[in-house]
Amino acid sequence: MQVEVTVNGQAHVLEVADNTLLVELLRENLGLTGTHVGCDTSQCGACTVHMDGRSVKACTVLAAQAQGAEVVTIEGIGSADALHPMQEAFRDCHALQCGFCTPGMIMSAIDLVSRNPGIDNAGVRAGLEGNICRCTGYHNIVRAVIQAAQNM
Amino acid sequence: MAKEQGIGAAVKRKEDLRFITGSGRYTDDLNQPGQLYAAFLRSPYARADILDIRSEEAEALEGVVAVLTGVQMAEDGLGDLPCGWQVKQKDGSDMVSAPHPPLAVQAVNYVGEPYGIVVADSIATALQAAELVTTEFRELDPIVDLVLATDSERIHADVARNLAYDWELGDAEATDAAMQRAAHVTRIEITNNRLIPNAMEPRAALGIYEAATEEHTLYTTSQNPHLERLVLSAFVQIAPEHKLRVIAPDVGGGFGSKIFIYAEETAVLWAARRVGRPVKWTASRSEAFLADAHGRDHLTTVELGLDAQNNFVALRVSTRANLGAYLSTFGSSVPTYLYGTLMAGQYRTPNIHVEVSGVYTNTSPVDAYRGAGRPEATYVVERVVETAARELGVDPADLRRKNMIPPDAFPYETPVALVYDTGNYEASLDKALALADYVAIAERKAEAAGRGKRRGIGLACYIEACGLAPSKLAIALGAGVGLYESGEIRVNPTGNVTVFTGSHSHGQGHETTFAQVVADRLGVEFDAVEVVHGDTGRVEFGLGTYGSRSIAVGGSALCRAADKIIAKGSRIAAHMLEAELEDIDFADGQFQVRDSNRSLSLGEVAFASYVPADYPEDLEPGLSEKAFYDPENFTYPAGTHIAEVEVDVDTGVVELVSFIAVDDFGHVINPMIVEGQVHGGVVQGVGQALLEHGIYDDQGQLQTGSYMDYCMPRADDVPDLVVDATVTPCPHNPLGVKGCGEAGAIGAPAAVINAVVDALGTNDISMPATPEKVWRALQG
Numbered sequence: 001m002q003v004e005v006t007v008n009g010q011a012h013v014l015e016v017a018d019n020t021l022l023v024e025l026l027r028e029n030l031g032l033t034g035t036h037v038g039c040d041t042s043q044c045g046a047c048t049v050h051m052d053g054r055s056v057k058a059c060t061v062l063a064a065q066a067q068g069a070e071v072v073t074i075e076g077i078g079s080a081d082a083l084h085p086m087q088e089a090f091r092d093c094h095a096l097q098c099g100f101c102t103p104g105m106i107m108s109a110i111d112l113v114s115r116n117p118g119i120d121n122a123g124v125r126a127g128l129e130g131n132i133c134r135c136t137g138y139h140n141i142v143r144a145v146i147q148a149a150q151n152m
Numbered sequence: 153m154a155k156e157q158g159i160g161a162a163v164k165r166k167e168d169l170r171f172i173t174g175s176g177r178y179t180d181d182l183n184q185p186g187q188l189y190a191a192f193l194r195s196p197y198a199r200a201d202i203l204d205i206r207s208e209e210a211e212a213l214e215g216v217v218a219v220l221t222g223v224q225m226a227e228d229g230l231g232d233l234p235c236g237w238q239v240k241q242k243d244g245s246d247m248v249s250a251p252h253p254p255l256a257v258q259a260v261n262y263v264g265e266p267y268g269i270v271v272a273d274s275i276a277t278a279l280q281a282a283e284l285v286t287t288e289f290r291e292l293d294p295i296v297d298l299v300l301a302t303d304s305e306r307i308h309a310d311v312a313r314n315l316a317y318d319w320e321l322g323d324a325e326a327t328d329a330a331m332q333r334a335a336h337v338t339r340i341e342i343t344n345n346r347l348i349p350n351a352m353e354p355r356a357a358l359g360i361y362e363a364a365t366e367e368h369t370l371y372t373t374s375q376n377p378h379l380e381r382l383v384l385s386a387f388v389q390i391a392p393e394h395k396l397r398v399i400a401p402d403v404g405g406g407f408g409s410k411i412f413i414y415a416e417e418t419a420v421l422w423a424a425r426r427v428g429r430p431v432k433w434t435a436s437r438s439e440a441f442l443a444d445a446h447g448r449d450h451l452t453t454v455e456l457g458l459d460a461q462n463n464f465v466a467l468r469v470s471t472r473a474n475l476g477a478y479l480s481t482f483g484s485s486v487p488t489y490l491y492g493t494l495m496a497g498q499y500r501t502p503n504i505h506v507e508v509s510g511v512y513t514n515t516s517p518v519d520a521y522r523g524a525g526r527p528e529a530t531y532v533v534e535r536v537v538e539t540a541a542r543e544l545g546v547d548p549a550d551l552r553r554k555n556m557i558p559p560d561a562f563p564y565e566t567p568v569a570l571v572y573d574t575g576n577y578e579a580s581l582d583k584a585l586a587l588a589d590y591v592a593i594a595e596r597k598a599e600a601a602g603r604g605k606r607r608g609i610g611l612a613c614y615i616e617a618c619g620l621a622p623s624k625l626a627i628a629l630g631a632g633v634g635l636y637e638s639g640e641i642r643v644n645p646t647g648n649v650t651v652f653t654g655s656h657s658h659g660q661g662h663e664t665t666f667a668q669v670v671a672d673r674l675g676v677e678f679d680a681v682e683v684v685h686g687d688t689g690r691v692e693f694g695l696g697t698y699g700s701r702s703i704a705v706g707g708s709a710l711c712r713a714a715d716k717i718i719a720k721g722s723r724i725a726a727h728m729l730e731a732e733l734e735d736i737d738f739a740d741g742q743f744q745v746r747d748s749n750r751s752l753s754l755g756e757v758a759f760a761s762y763v764p765a766d767y768p769e770d771l772e773p774g775l776s777e778k779a780f781y782d783p784e785n786f787t788y789p790a791g792t793h794i795a796e797v798e799v800d801v802d803t804g805v806v807e808l809v810s811f812i813a814v815d816d817f818g819h820v821i822n823p824m825i826v827e828g829q830v831h832g833g834v835v836q837g838v839g840q841a842l843l844e845h846g847i848y849d850d851q852g853q854l855q856t857g858s859y860m861d862y863c864m865p866r867a868d869d870v871p872d873l874v875v876d877a878t879v880t881p882c883p884h885n886p887l888g889v890k891g892c893g894e895a896g897a898i899g900a901p902a903a904v905i906n907a908v909v910d911a912l913g914t915n916d917i918s919m920p921a922t923p924e925k926v927w928r929a930l931q932g
């Protein structure tokens with residue numbers, strides 16, 4: 001089947017198998033390997049991207065469902081010389097260790113903060129409940145999200 | 153060099169920019185032209201004979217390139233996966249190691265054990281083909297229960313009683329005698345729950361074979377690529393070492409689970425050679441649950457004897473350790489030398505005896521997981537000490553303090569084979585008690601009671617042996633390899649520096665901390681130092697990262713290499729400055745003639761070494777030095793962790809309300825990174841105490857095989873953490889460092905459970921303290 005989708009501002013028309021997941025389209029067809037796969041039960045959030053302005057788990061969305069959508073991935077929110085405030089805050093607060101959960105965590109956090117400006121510690125913890133990090137113990141992730149919330 | 157980027161500075165990490173922008177390169181992100189994909193045939197049974205494998209239908213599927221089994225692997229002459237640590241039994245005989253073919257040939261012994269590999273042109277086709285393979289098994293009764301296992305049928309023909317070893321440490325007679333004389337004996341039974349490591353990046357492998365050169369390349373998620381190359385060459389004999397390159401690119405966490413030499417990575421490389429095209433495999437999370445080595449899983453009886461003044465006089469420990477179906481790479485050493493040796497804890501208990509039975513069961517192999525033996529030991533010691541305090545009606549902190557090894561007693565030889573080099577245990581205890589406002593706990597309990605909550609506080613005073621390891625000692629105790637580390641520093645002609653280390657970073661931030669160390673030692677800019685690791689083609693040798701060893705052993709190797717750079721640079725500078733060698737001082741990146749204003753920078757000396765016109769006659773050109781560092785002793789990080797919990801009496805839910813960690817890691821290179829390591833370790837420890845449990849049913853089926861049923865700690869399960877430090881520098885390595893990677897996971901389980909016990913007023917609670925267990929305990 002054919003999917004028309006805009007990813008990080010660029011329009012694509014792609015030929016994919018019917019059962020292709022959005023995360024596969026991003027990683028395999030477009031080579032956007034910043035979006036990771038950490039589980040097969042929609043539990044870890046490593047694959048989180050934005051679709052039409054909302055965070056979604058890209059392992060749980062069919063490519064077909066992204067027909068006509070605007071998708072933004074970790075590669076699309078900032079660049080090495082112009083980081084998104086959330087990226088900046090993650091680096092500043094040492095909110096990542098191995099970095100594997102990080103893209104999904106950042107994408108979830110951006111969505112969380114944009115829907116809840118002024119969010120507090122408990123709000124961040126509850127809001128990031130769908131993203132697992134095995135390295136950081138979350139302490140510095142929570143700090144980073146609150147810091148970014150003040151700069152977004 | 154800017155001091156704010158040297159040793160001790162909280163420098164932001166070099167590696168972060170690529171990770172926060174999505175440009176990290178993990179194994180699954182890599183692809184090769186013509187690449188094929190692998191799926192594994194895995195046993196659905198915990199114990200069965202393989203009678204027949206029929207793969208015609210699978211092979212006929214379009215896109216399938218090969219279906220390969222253990223039979224073909226054996227025909228190709230590949231050897232077994234070895235266990236790297238030979239444990240001696242009580243009677244002096246060797247442990248009994250069952251054969252472990254990478255792909256099972258005649259029998260399967262745990263659910264998920266691989267016995268074949270399907271190679272196809274897409275993942276979907278490979279998975280579909282794997283479904284089309286029909287395998288005829290003869291099901292056998294699985295041996296799952298750790299207690300019954302030694303009285304059950306043999307899992308492996310050559311292993312009587314399913315016992316890999318019966319091991320002991322310490323003086324049994326003296327301990328028995330002291331226990332007899334004790335005024336009070338506290339005895340408890342302890343379960344250390346099976347954990348499933350769950351690094352967020354699943355294991356993956358990409359195998360490449362070049363027929364014309366016979367070069368084999370394996371990209372894989374390894375914590376120790378050189379060890380992987382060594383084992384694959386020397387034991388599995390897949391390819392000679394000089395024709396095998398193992399590359400561990402960005403690796404998404406390990407916690408021990410990526411140390412081991414596994415079947416799948418081996419099979420992928422072998423399959424790539426068989427089919428003549430690159431082959432890639434990435435584990436699904438479901439596969440990771442089944443086929444990554446698990447951690448812990450002990451049953452222990454412990455007795456602590458005290459005299460009438462509450463001095464510890466004897467500790468007797470008897471443990472049954474579940475090793476799973478096969479001995480994984482370091483599986484034998486974890487419940488023995490990394491466990492029994494830590495039973496003195498922080499205390500001057502004079503008589504200790506530990507015995508451990510290592511038992512095979514039809515479950516996934518069990519091996520090192522963050523802390524590896526030391527969390528289990530700490531849990532035993534700190535639970536029994538806590539219980540003794542409660543039985544005797546004394547304050548648990550006071551009882552600990554009374555029995556601690558005093559700061560003037562170092563070096564301190566324990567009754568269980570270690571010599572603690574340095575420490576000040578009371579200092580970390582005091583600091584933690586102050587941070588916890590320990591004296592006011594009664595008020596907080598009363599306040600919580602007013603809200604219908606039971607509040608409790610729990611301590612864990614832990615010690616660990618890190619910086620693995622003095623090679624001679626380790627080899628004498630059964631290790632199959634030395635445990636030194638290598639490092640190399642190349643000062644490039646233009647004065648910047650490339651550093652090669654045999655340590656491997658998979659989240660620890662070595663690219664930053666090792667650069668800080670080298671920048672500091674050589675007086676160059678932090679940004680002028682690049683750290684290379686994880687590639688046997690670029691780094692000479694290495695033992696990798698585990699056991700909190702990287703800075704203590706790998707960092708020390710780099711210090712040695714830096715010393716050699718300075719020594720050679722001094723000779724060059726003396727020549728160029730027409731001075732005597734003895735008159736050259738090196739500081740802040742400058743070689744200076746003492747009491748003069750004549751000096752040369754490291755960069756100038758480096759340039760001269762590569763363009764050797766004005767150069768000493770008898771000196772080789774170039775400014776590049778290597779060092780191997782073999783530690784004299786282990787390092788002994790120690791500290792006090794204090795957890796405070798509130799238990800909801802209606803639901804049994806335990807809320808962790810505060811956690812304080814005061815650790816003595818010796819000198820710290822980057823406090824930001826060290827704190828992060830503590831945070832991560834603590835939350836893994838909290839996970840063990842409250843949430844995580846790998847459970848098999850009596851048929852050997854894993855009941856907790858996904859994130860739906862294996863409860864990982866999430867952001868809302870834990871509070872902000874308080875992390876602080878005391879410092880007694882390690883006296884025997886050049887940086888005075890001890891290592892920080894495992895402490896959190898070592899101290900936290902005992903601290904949390906002691907807090908739950910305090911809240912409930914009953915000792916009868918096992919990990920994980922789930923709401924159901926706690927609620928039942930509350931019903932009495």
Ligand code: FES
Pocket residue numbers: 036037038039040041042043044045046047048057058059060
């Ligand atoms: S990969 Fe999508 S939630 Fe885990």
Ligand code: FES
Pocket residue numbers: 095096097098099100101102132133134135136352404405659
């Ligand atoms: S940084 Fe490793 S999983 Fe979050």
